[in-house]
Amino acid sequence: MTLRPYFTAFGLQWKIGLRYRIAVVAGLVAQMWFGAVTLMAYASVYHAAPDVQAPLSLRQAMTYTWIQQSLFTLLPLGCLPAIGDAAKTGAIVYDLLRPVDMWNWWLSASLARLLGNAVPRAVLLACVAGPLAILVGLGAWSLAPPADLTAAVLSLLSITLGALLSATIVMWWNILTARTLSPLGSYAVGTPLAVLLSGMLLPLPLYPDWIRPFLLAQPFAGITDIPIRIYLGTPIPGGVATGLGLQLFWLTTLTLLGRLWMRQTVNRLEVQGA
């Protein structure tokens, strides 16, 4: 058993992700725009009600937004495009013809695609929203540094788990695509779920009290929300360990159930024909 094919799948998708440089720039502009608009909205809301004790300070809400925007392409918005294409053209049968473990093969590719998209954007956006914003005198609107060194290290660990978790959720979209032979369903389901439940639309800590525990406990919180909370040093109910624990729990659960679903799907493809 060699890991080589999985590294190869990773390398391939990473390369494809990086190949679209114009998309990176366009995405950056869009995310800066949305980030700026969101920030202005927060500023006016916070200034309108200075006495309310919000779960996040204005500065924290701004930093949350910047990180969230910079990690937009890390979200599991739909299936891996290559699998969507293969499902439409029928070339997906070739994936069954490879002497590899299909879960690991698709997972490596999905993870690479997420990282290939997200890493360049995140680095660029962090530079623009961090040092550059401070240099041009917009320090009050900038991306704040992590709460402390521990927060920095743990949030790095947490975002790594977040990326793996996101790739695992993409695997579910991939399987859905293989079953329905169309990528559309995965986008129709994946995009709203991911945008809403990851905290992209509104930071999860800013939702009403009664719903917050549920939002924290669902898997999408583990992609960016938990890492950002650790970065900001805002309290997570049960502490940082609970945050990391939730990520590990979902990673394990979704992998085990996903593998079962995959096996059943491959069986079905084998029985009904792709």
Added chain:
Amino acid sequence: MQPPVPAPDAITVKNLRKIYTVREGGSWRGKTREIVALDGISFSVPKGQIAGFIGPNGAGKSTAIKILSGILRPTSGEVQVNGLVPWTNRVAHVARIGVVFGQRTQLWWDLSVGEGLALLRDIYGVEPERFARNHARLAEALDLGAIMDQSVRQLSLGQRMRAEIAASLIHDPEILILDEPTIGLDAPSKLAVRAFVHELCRDRGTTVLLTTHDMHDIEALAERVIVIGHGRILADSPFEDLRMTTLSERILELDFHGTPPELALPAGAVETARAPHSLTITFDPRQIPAPALVAHVGHLSGLDDLRISRPSIDEIITRFYADHAA
């Protein structure tokens, strides 16, 4: 003395059945209907043979090909390919076969041909030396030099098919399965593909299983033809045998510079078509040998030209299906 051990069969298929269950209508509780795609077929292919699978659309060819490739599970029956059961030993099985589906691509649109081949090297775990050897051999035999650095989406269909065939052989599979490898190709590309497959079998002893709608593929390549229809094997024989048993007819075409005369034809020959300047006669050479018939018509006045042809393989197969349609 023991009898010599026969060459082991590369592919053995026994009483293979495949029934698809399809749901009629879109509703949740729609009725299901069973479609019998393969109704108990049996055959075996010895190592190093090129066997052609022919049959109309829906005959069960693709189903059989998919089962042999390991991506489809039969309803019942036994299959061994290289001594493995394809659907129970999928990973081990697929590592030892090469497959080309003519209507689909296994290379990566975003990558060049060379990058795609390198990727397959890693997937199949081909050692660097063996890869370099195969790469050089395939690039030369399939004339890939000029397109090695082009991305797959820029290739013409003919170029792409040559690249696809190289992709299916980079790991030295013992069995090559070609599902309509010449579909949509122009004449030179078809000839190139046929020549390559022929050499592959001759020089490397690769067993080849081929499906096609192009009867010239079969004529040029297959030592053996398996005709499949309605999920059953209708014939399994050398191509020439099929031609002899199914249709021994010959066709005589006569061109005249005036109106063709009325003819009294000998037994075994019938006039089958008449045009203002030509006449077509179909005859059975067992009743009236060609030279005798030619002698019979050769003195006709106004005769410009005459040609004798055998029916095309398309006609043979069409006739064959008609005979077995009962």
